[in-house]
Each structure stands twice: as structure tokens, then as C-alpha cells.
Amino acid sequence: MTRIAIIGGGPGGYEAALVAARLGAEVTIVDRDGIGGAAVLTDCVPSKTLIATADVMTAFEDAPELGVRVGEDAAHCVTGVDLARVNARVKALAAKQSEDIAEGLAKAGVTVVRGSGRLADGGAIVEVTMRGGAEQGTVERVAADAVIIATGARPRELPSARPDGERxxxxxxxxxxxxxxxxxxxxxxxxxxxxxxxxxxxxxxxxxxxxxxxxxxxxxxxxxxxxxxxxxxxxxxxxxxxxxxxxxxxxxxxxxxxxxxxxxxxxxxxxxxxGSLPNTEELGLEAVGVQTTRSGHIVVDRVSRTTAAGVYAAGDCTGVLPLASVAAMQGRIAVYHALGEAVWPINLKRVSSNIFTAPEIATVGRTTFNAESDDPKFDVVKLPLDTNPRAKMLGFHDGFVKLYSRPGSGTILGGVIVSPRASELIHPVSMAVDLHLTVDQVASVFTVYPSLSGSIAEAARRLHKDEE
Structure with a gap:
């Protein structure tokens, strides 16, 4: 049985552990701050839970346009938030998500060790300084045939603006x-x-x-x-x-x-x-030959290998792309490679991402920001959201759908959607980019009328016209 040790219990770590256990490996996670890592405990889950409350407040602000009276004054929104209750809910949801992940790891047979890990013996051993309980401060050694480092990152602090946690x-x-x-x-x-x-x-x-x-x-x-x-x-x-x-x-x-x-x-x-800084100090990286950048990020290739044999890395500590979805994919790829399974190297041009503002901003593949440097030849169509009938009904005014395609073949290269719930709308564009669909193929698929997704098909039809 192959022994895999993972340092860090965030998305890169726990997703790798679940895949490895499913494939029959003996898996140990060394976790310092809590299963789920920053993504679950202090970053993605908490922030998006807070933003969910903010979205409700935004809806109240826009309600009068739809003929809805809010509060006693029909002309103004009379609302407010209890931040203590909001944050209590935020913390509770984060803790529950962490608990659910931990239960999933336990059911899969993954061993979770609470402590701080570092590499030793050329990467064949993970030394764990235990945290909590009677074993506090003691050191255990975990033997491993492959190690995955998924220690994440932390907020960058300026010496002239030290946080005090209050103001x-x-x-x-x-x-x-x-x-x-x-x-x-x-x-x-x-x-x-x-x-x-x-x-x-x-x-x-x-x-x-x-x-x-x-x-x-x-x-x-x-x-x-x-x-x-x-x-x-x-x-x-x-x-x-x-x-x-x-x-x-x-x-x-x-x-x-x-x-x-x-x-x-x-x-x-x-x-x-x-910005943020990678958590790569005191891991023993240099001693075992793991190369890092000047910023402290671990250098990895497209299958998550570091420069040391048998040592892989995933997530924000690599600086590849600071997204939980990318961390999880890097972790899974590392396991597939370590266990000799078929593996597809990560392709960042297929990664979809979202900014949870109001309106949201979702992107995938090539956009104006990177298309010109990657490939100067592309066609683009942008449709304002306020021309979409469903958007009009919902009172959405700000935003657009933008698609990029390759001249001649019409293959969709990427897209940008600015809209409420853009994170949900980007998926068909992501599929088109991943499967190399053409604008004609996307345009020919039925969409619901009226729907926001109808603008995606309409943009594809407009690109077909541009190619003629």
C-alpha cells in the first residue's frame, strides 16, 4: 500500500486525501489550523456567507423599482443588519462545513493528525510537532512514499499598518x-x-x-x-x-x-x-531540494511536482492561481501522478473564476486582459445585460455578456459575464471552452425564454455573423 502524507487540510489537502483513499493509499493529513483550511474557516466560506447577507440588502435597495414597499416609508428602504448575528451565522456555517469535511475524511479512512509538519530524510519522513492535548509539543514521524504540501497562504501585513483585530x-x-x-x-x-x-x-x-x-x-x-x-x-x-x-x-x-x-x-x-504570503516557512523545503520563488511560493510543474522527488505541492502555497477550485485540482492531480494513474496536466485556460461583488464578475479562458498577449487573433461580441428581457423583468441594469472566439473555426476561447449570479451563468461558457465548442454549436442549443442565459446563445449567434 502506498503511503501518502499531506501537510495542510485545505482544499488542496483534503481533496487529495479523499482521492488517494479511494484509490487504496494509506493517507495521513497533518493539519495545523482546522480541516478546510483558510478557504473554509477564514476566507471563501465566511466571506461568501457575509456577501449573501449583503446581496439581500442590495435587493431591498432595488425593491422600490419593482413596486415593492420596504419599511414604513414606501419611497425609501428602511432596513438594517445586526452584524453580531450575521457574523455568528458566518462562523457557524464555516465550522459546520469544516465538520462535514472532517467526517468525510474519517469515513474514507484518512488519518488526521493535529500539528505542524516539516519534511525530513529527503522528503521520506514528515516530522509532526503535535498541537493540543497531552501530546502538545511532542514530535512524531510519519513515513511516506509521497508527500503533498498544501499549506495555503495568509494575509500580507504592512509594517506600517499592523492589524490589531479591532480597528x-x-x-x-x-x-x-x-x-x-x-x-x-x-x-x-x-x-x-x-x-x-x-x-x-x-x-x-x-x-x-x-x-x-x-x-x-x-x-x-x-x-x-x-x-x-x-x-x-x-x-x-x-x-x-x-x-x-x-x-x-x-x-x-x-x-x-x-x-x-x-x-x-x-x-x-x-x-x-x-495581498497574501505563502505559508512555506519552517517546512524544511530547502534541505530536501524543494525550490521556491523569491516570494516564497513553491515551484511546481503542471502535474504538481516540486523539484524534489516524491514531493508535490498544491494550492495557494504554489502561487499558481489563488482559487480553491485550482487548489483542489492540483491536489487531485498530485495524487493521480503519485499513484501512477492516468493524469491530465492542469490547464489554467479552462479555469473559471468569479468575483462576488454586486454585480458578480465571472470569467473563463481568454479575455481582453490576456487574449492579446496569448493570441492576437480573436473575435469578440459584448451584449449589454439591459437588453435581455429577463434582466429587465428583474430590474438588472448593470452588466454584460462577452464571448471570444477564434476566427475561421469559431471555437469559443473564453468569456466574461457581469451580472447577478454570474457565477452560475459562466458554466455553459466553461463547458464550451473545455470541450472546444464552436459558436454555432452553442447558438444552436435551446435556451429558456426569457432567461439570462439567453444572452450567451445570442452572443454566439452574433459571433457567427461576424465570421461571415
């Missing part, structure tokens, strides 16, 4: 707040910053978003980012572009953020969303 916060600390921030400053306009800025604005905070770049979401489709920034500003958010923050200092119940040009911004709370 200056990382995104892992937001769920300890009992009262809604009156005036929240969000430093960082990437995915995390944009999601929390939009959520807290919907919940009722006055939000200032500080962006060091010329727009929000600088790494995403430009058209999509422009729509979101316009929505943010229309709803009352203050967006400071080309404004790099140099420090955040607390003074009592106020926080002052100083910008590079000397300007200052004041608020009651400050969220620092300035």
Missing part, C-alpha cells in the same frame, strides 16, 4: 466585529478588497476604497472593472484611484490612513487587503 483588520479578523463599521477604509482594490468594499457598503457602512492603480480590479477584464467601479460610485462609495497607502495608524476609535502623496483618509475602521 485595523485583515480579512480573517472581520468576523469578530459585533457592530457595523460606520466609516470603513478598504486598502487594496483587488478581488478581496472589492468584494468586502461592496459587501460592507451594502450592509450600511460608508466605504472608502483606496486603490494604488488607476482602477479597481486591475488584474481583471477592463470592461467588467469599469462597470463595477461605476456601480460602486453610484451607490455612494468613495473610490480613490492611483492612491497608494503607506501607513494606517489607530488613535482611539479612529484610524488614519496616510497616502503616498501626503493626503490622509480617516475612518472608524480599516481593512488591509494588500
Amino acid at each position: 485595523i483588520l485583515t480579512w480573517t479578523q472581520l468576523y469578530d466585529l459585533d457592530e457595523l463599521p460606520e466609516d470603513l477604509i478598504v486598502v487594496g482594490s483587488g478581488v478581496t478588497g472589492a468584494e468586502f468594499a461592496g459587501a460592507y457598503q451594502a450592509l450600511g457602512s460608508q466605504v472608502t476604497l483606496v486603490s494604488s492603480r488607476d482602477r479597481v480590479l486591475p488584474g481583471e477584464d477592463e470592461d467588467a472593472a469599469r462597470v463595477l467601479e461605476e456601480v460602486f460610485q453610484r451607490r455612494g462609495m468613495r473610490v480613490l484611484s492611483r492612491s497608494r497607502a503607506t501607513s494606517a495608524v489607530r488613535d482611539g476609535d479612529r484610524v488614519t490612513v496616510t497616502l503616498e502623496d501626503g493626503r490622509t483618509v480617516q475612518g472608524t475602521h480599516c481593512l488591509m487587503a494588500v
Whole structure:
């Protein structure tokens, strides 16, 4: 029986463990912070649960347009949130998800060891410093034929803006707040910053978003980012572009953020969303020959191998793509390769992703942001969401459906959807990219009328016209 040891219990780790156990391996997970990792306990699950409440508040805000009276004043939404109850629900759901995953691992026969692991003996042994109980601080050795490192990442902290968990916060600390921030400053306009800025604005905070770049979401489709920034500003958010923050200092119940040009911004709370750092220290990587980048990320190939024989890595510690779905796929691929199963190397051009703002932004494959560098020859069609009959009925005004195809063959290369529930709408586009479908094939499939997905088929039909 092949022995597989996994360091880290997040998506890259627990998904690898389940596959390995199903294939007959003897599997041990060394977990330090809780099964599910950051994705379940402090990142994806908590943030999207919080955003679910924010979505309800957004619906209330838009309700009068549909003829719905909210509160005593028919002209205004009279609503509010109890942040303590919201965060209690957030934590409860995260804990339950972690519990469910742990139960699944136990049923599969996976051994979970609570502690911190490091590589030894060339990677053939994982030394575990035990945590909790009578064994606290003792060291156990787990023999392994293959090791998978899935230790994830943590919020990056600036020396001049140290979080205190009360007024200056990382995104892992937001769920300890009992009262809604009156005036929240969000430093960082990437995915995390944009999601929390939009959520807290919907919940009722006055939000200032500080962006060091010329727009929000600088790494995403430009058209999509422009729509979101316009929505943010229309709803009352203050967006400071080309404004790099140099420090955040607390003074009592106020926080002052100083910008590079000397300007200052004041608020009651400050969220620092300035990226993340891989958890790759003290793993014994260098001693066993595992190469890392200057940022500390583990170097892996497309089947999750590191530069050390028998050692694999998956998830945010690799820096490949910080998505739970990618971490899980990397973990599964590592197991398939380690056990000699048929394996398909990861293809990032087929990865779909979503930004949980209002509206959501979903992408897959090639977009304007990367298509020109990957392949300058492509056709594109963009249909505004407000031309879709179902969107009109639902009161959706902001967004679009955009498809990219290859000239001649009409093969769909990628797409961008900006819409409420775009995360659900992107799937047919993902299938088209993965299966190399053409615009004619997508256009010929029946869609429900009226439906938001009808715009996907219509965009495909428009691309066919462009090819003639």
C-alpha cells in the first residue's frame, strides 16, 4: 500500500486525501489550523456567507423599482443588519462545513493528525510537532512514499499598518466585529478588497476604497472593472484611484490612513487587503531540494511536482492561481501522478473564476486582459445585460455578456459575464471552452425564454455573423 502524507487540510489537502483513499493509499493529513483550511474557516466560506447577507440588502435597495414597499416609508428602504448575528451565522456555517469535511475524511479512512509538519530524510519522513492535548509539543514521524504540501497562504501585513483585530483588520479578523463599521477604509482594490468594499457598503457602512492603480480590479477584464467601479460610485462609495497607502495608524476609535502623496483618509475602521504570503516557512523545503520563488511560493510543474522527488505541492502555497477550485485540482492531480494513474496536466485556460461583488464578475479562458498577449487573433461580441428581457423583468441594469472566439473555426476561447449570479451563468461558457465548442454549436442549443442565459446563445449567434 502506498503511503501518502499531506501537510495542510485545505482544499488542496483534503481533496487529495479523499482521492488517494479511494484509490487504496494509506493517507495521513497533518493539519495545523482546522480541516478546510483558510478557504473554509477564514476566507471563501465566511466571506461568501457575509456577501449573501449583503446581496439581500442590495435587493431591498432595488425593491422600490419593482413596486415593492420596504419599511414604513414606501419611497425609501428602511432596513438594517445586526452584524453580531450575521457574523455568528458566518462562523457557524464555516465550522459546520469544516465538520462535514472532517467526517468525510474519517469515513474514507484518512488519518488526521493535529500539528505542524516539516519534511525530513529527503522528503521520506514528515516530522509532526503535535498541537493540543497531552501530546502538545511532542514530535512524531510519519513515513511516506509521497508527500503533498498544501499549506495555503495568509494575509500580507504592512509594517506600517499592523492589524490589531479591532480597528485595523485583515480579512480573517472581520468576523469578530459585533457592530457595523460606520466609516470603513478598504486598502487594496483587488478581488478581496472589492468584494468586502461592496459587501460592507451594502450592509450600511460608508466605504472608502483606496486603490494604488488607476482602477479597481486591475488584474481583471477592463470592461467588467469599469462597470463595477461605476456601480460602486453610484451607490455612494468613495473610490480613490492611483492612491497608494503607506501607513494606517489607530488613535482611539479612529484610524488614519496616510497616502503616498501626503493626503490622509480617516475612518472608524480599516481593512488591509494588500495581498497574501505563502505559508512555506519552517517546512524544511530547502534541505530536501524543494525550490521556491523569491516570494516564497513553491515551484511546481503542471502535474504538481516540486523539484524534489516524491514531493508535490498544491494550492495557494504554489502561487499558481489563488482559487480553491485550482487548489483542489492540483491536489487531485498530485495524487493521480503519485499513484501512477492516468493524469491530465492542469490547464489554467479552462479555469473559471468569479468575483462576488454586486454585480458578480465571472470569467473563463481568454479575455481582453490576456487574449492579446496569448493570441492576437480573436473575435469578440459584448451584449449589454439591459437588453435581455429577463434582466429587465428583474430590474438588472448593470452588466454584460462577452464571448471570444477564434476566427475561421469559431471555437469559443473564453468569456466574461457581469451580472447577478454570474457565477452560475459562466458554466455553459466553461463547458464550451473545455470541450472546444464552436459558436454555432452553442447558438444552436435551446435556451429558456426569457432567461439570462439567453444572452450567451445570442452572443454566439452574433459571433457567427461576424465570421461571415
